[in-house]
Amino acid sequence: MTRSNVPLVRFHGVRKSFGELEVLKGIDLEVAPGEVVALIGRSGSGKSTALRCVNGLERINAGELTVCGRELHGGKVDLRELRQDVGIVFQSYNLFPHLTVEQNVTLAPRKVHKIGAGEARDLAARVLAQVGLSDKAQNYPEQLSGGQQQRVAIARSLAMRPKLILFDEVTSALDPELTGEVLRVIEQLASEGMTMMLVTHEMAFARSVADQVVFMHQGRVWETGTGDMLANPQTPELRQFVGNGL
Ligand code: ADP
Ligand code: MG
Secondary structure (H helix, E strand, O other): OOHHHOOOEEEEEEEEEEOOEEEEEEEEEEEOOOOEEEEEOOOOOOHHHHHHHHOOOOOOOEEEEEEOOEEOOOOOOOHHHHHHHEEEEOOOOOOOOOOOHHHHHHHHHHHHOOOOHHHHHHHHHHHHHHOOOHHHOOOOHHHOOHHHHHHHHHHHHHOOOOOEEEEEOOOOOOOHHHHHHHHHHHHHHHHOOOEEEEEOOOHHHHHHHOOEEEEEEOOEEEEEEOHHHHOOOOOHHHHHHHHHHO
16 A cells, blocks of 8 residues: 555544443544545534544544554554644634734744744744735734634644644634635645545535535434535435535
C-alpha cells in the first residue's frame, strides 16, 4: 500500500458509552488524506462524540480507532502530540479577549513550536490571509463580528499546521448572513487539500463540499455516500431527516 492510501482516520467497530448510555454502537468510518467528510444526523445521534474521540477528548470503550498513524485504542497515546496533528474548531470560538488576533493565533505555536516573534508574525500573516483577515491582525476579538471571530479560530487551528481539522457545528451560533463567510473559508481549505471532518446542519454545504457524507442515527453510521445521497436517501430515517432538515 502506498502512503497516500493509508487513511488518516479509521474507525473500526468503535463503541463509546457514558455510564449506562451507549452513544456509539460500533462505528466504521475511514477518512483518506485530502478527503472532506461531513457528519450529519439528529441531535443526540453521536456526531460530536465521534469527533471528540478523534482528537482524544473522549476515549473509546471498544473497537479500533487509528488517527494519523496512532492507535487510540492502544496503550499510551501522547495526547499533546495527537492534538498537534488534529485541530478542532467548535461552535464557540473561545478567543482570549485581552489578546490581539495575531496573539491569539500564535499563542500555541509560540509555546509548542518555540518560534520567535518574527516567525510568529509571518505565521500569523499567512494563516490570517488564508481566512481573509489580513487586515485584522492588531484588532481585539470584541472588535470583530461573530463570523470574523470564527475565522480567527480557524486560523488559530491552521497555525499549528495540523494534518486534519475537525469542525463541530462551527456556524450554528452565527446569524445566517455570517454563516456564508465561514463556509467559504472551509470550502477554500477543502480546495487546498486539507483533510477535514465536519459536523454540520448546512445540508446544501455538506452536499457541495463533502467527498463523503455520513448520516448518523442512534449511535450508528446509518447511511453513507457522496453528497448525492441526500437527494436520493435509501433509508426512511435519512429520508425523514433531509425532509425536515431542508
Ligand atoms: P450530537 O453531536 O449528534 O448531537 P452527541 O455526541 O453530543 O450527539 O451526544 C450523543 C449522546 O451522548 C447524547 O445522548 C448526549 O446526551 C450524550 N452525551 C454526550 N456527551 C456526554 C457526556 N460527557 N456525558 C454523558 N452523556 C453525554
Ligand atoms: Mg453535537
